[in-house]
Amino acid sequence: MKKTLLRVRESRQFGDYGLFRLEGEFEPSMPGQFYMLKGDWGYTPLLARPISIMTEDRHTVSFLVKIVGEGSRKLTEVNAGDSMTAVGPLGNHFPFEEVKKGDNVLMIGGGVGVPPLYYLSEKLVEREILPVFCQGARSRNDILLLEELRALSVEPLISTEDGSSGTKGLITDIAKERIGKADFVFACGPKGMLVAVSKLVDGKTRAYFSLEERMACGFGICLGCACGIKHDDGETRYDRVCVEGPIFEAGKIVWD
DSSP states (O other): OEEEEEEEEEEEEETTEEEEEEESSOOOOOTTOEEEEEESOTTSSOSOEEEEOOEEOSSEEEEEEEOOSHHHHHHHTOOTTOEEEEEEEESOOOOGGGOOTTOOEEEEEEGGGHHHHHHHHHHHHHTTOOOEEEEEESSGGGOOOHHHHHHTTOOOEEEETTSSSSEESOHHHHHHHHHTTOSEEEEESOHHHHHHHHHHHTTSSEEEEEOOOOOSSSSSSSOTTEEEEEOTTSOEEEEETTTTOSEEEGGGBOOO
């Protein structure tokens, strides 16, 4: 982890989302890790925003952001050539190294939970492991990275609540029959989705979830992102999502 100043190489908006690529000197990352990002906008908003890594190469690191408030809006309004302060990569990562060739891998993502799973898909495809990727959204306008996934030869299974794309219904409707056949389940998305997927997994297979929590610092000082986690000694303690996470075994997460 280090704090560095990166330059915006590319930035574009589409609907409620923005995608931007940063270039400069940065440490290599793993799928599931994130950065605390802040543009050159002064003191409003004061705090950086935690954004999961979508992908990276030797020269650039990319992010996909949904506009939900002032901070995320300003992140998506940057222009090529602007500077951005980046602290990272932070947190742990999806344990993709444990996946063997021939294992059945199921990914379940929704909203801004899709970008880190895309990064994970890249790493698995490099190892000749082709995952099944289930993506859920409210409507077709919230389906993300379709062409990028297809370029990896990963054809997503889509569900939308309004039926405008793929199967009409919730992501659990298309994932439930596949969970029992999976050797690994990796999921990232809204809390309600993760709770529902956790009930389906229920110890049937190895499952790892990336949690989304509000963060002020990103490296464990403020304790604002703590969540209940069952430990091997049987005790439940509050782990920091930014340090001990954001990736946790599904069966160890205590849902409020």
